[in-house]
Amino acid sequence: MDIASNNKAIKLKVRDQLLQCHEMTTKVQQLLSQDGSDLGPAKDLVEKILGSISDTISALDSFEPISPSDLVTAAEGSQNASCDNDGKLEDSGDSQKRLGPVKGKRGCYKRKKKSETWTVESTVLEDTFSWRKYGQKQILNAKFPRSYFRCTHKYTQGCKATKQVQKLESEPRMFSITYIGNHTCNTNEVTPKIKPCIHHDEIITDSEEIQSPSLMTSMKEEEKNHHHGSSTESDLQLVWQEMLVFAEEHHHHHEAVYGCGETSTSINGLDSADLWSCQQFSV
DNA sequence: ATGATTTGACCGCA
DNA sequence: TGCGGTCAAATCAT
Numbered sequence: 001m002d003i004a005s006n007n008k009a010i011k012l013k014v015r016d017q018l019l020q021c022h023e024m025t026t027k028v029q030q031l032l033s034q035d036g037s038d039l040g041p042a043k044d045l046v047e048k049i050l051g052s053i054s055d056t057i058s059a060l061d062s063f064e065p066i067s068p069s070d071l072v073t074a075a076e077g078s079q080n081a082s083c084d085n086d087g088k089l090e091d092s093g094d095s096q097k098r099l100g101p102v103k104g105k106r107g108c109y110k111r112k113k114k115s116e117t118w119t120v121e122s123t124v125l126e127d128t129f130s131w132r133k134y135g136q137k138q139i140l141n142a143k144f145p146r147s148y149f150r151c152t153h154k155y156t157q158g159c160k161a162t163k164q165v166q167k168l169e170s171e172p173r174m175f176s177i178t179y180i181g182n183h184t185c186n187t188n189e190v191t192p193k194i195k196p197c198i199h200h201d202e203i204i205t206d207s208e209e210i211q212s213p214s215l216m217t218s219m220k221e222e223e224k225n226h227h228h229g230s231s232t233e234s235d236l237q238l239v240w241q242e243m244l245v246f247a248e249e250h251h252h253h254h255e256a257v258y259g260c261g262e263t264s265t266s267i268n269g270l271d272s273a274d275l276w277s278c279q280q281f282s283v
Numbered sequence: 284a285t286g287a288t289t290t291g292a293c294c295g296c297a
Numbered sequence: 298t299g300c301g302g303t304c305a306a307a308t309c310a311t
Contacts, residue, residue, distance in 0.1 A: 133288060135303060148302070152287095164302090 024128065025049050119178045121168065129183055131163060143169045151185055159185035 029046045131149035138145045144167035151159040161183040168174045 132286095134305095136289075137301065140300065146301085150303090162302095 116182060117178060117180045119176060121171075121174050121176055123174055125165060125175060125177065129161065129185075139166070142166065144172070151183060153185035157185040159183050161185075 025046055130152040132152045132154075133147060133149050135148040136145050137148070146164055146166040149163045149165065151161045153159045160181045162180045164178040164180070166176045168176055
């Protein structure tokens, strides 16, 4: 990859991160407005944060406008869902299991084509959204299997966000996490699972140990074990600090972003030990 | 009983 | 045709 396209990818990523931060902050704003208590200063702060994010995005765009073709929006993905698998109440709860076997024909489903995707490497798998694992596959020439997650609210709110997690061969303590599509779900109803400092050492094991606990199971166990400092407010501050550092350091090139645009899981051997801080606000 | 995970089968795309 | 992504029945966990 040449420097220009690399910079472009980074820029797209930064922009995307900012948009997501804006989205998350908006949600915080909503939460604050729901709460009747004396949170005036917090609301002011949130408003300033939103303003700053918008300004930064504008500055970014004015520096070198991003062409529409560069922005592969998540909305595009929905156009392919013509078979209306989306509205289908799948197994969510699976209490309404198929009446009788539907072997052979599962009803047409379109693979979503292009959604906004980005990949991070991290030892941390948690983020503010709740995911449900829907598959795991052994990938050709890959030592570790890939796990597939979708947003828990896929069927209740039509959220199309998915992610794929795979251990890095070069650094088995690290995971390559590919996010596909943005969340459209309203997470207000659900308590966000913000667990910023959880590290997973025993998540996706190699193919011989596939029967080991799943990612989510591991997450839950970690959740129990790491219950330190669960203050959402301080977590948000952390996120913001990280974000500011991230934004500043991106001036000097930080290789936290591998791709943006088409789904691509190819990750070249890059040493980016601090990628996890990027992931902190990447969803 | 309900919801999440596992895992083989199915499907679309290159 | 093979690979990767998704589905969905079976199973597990709470």
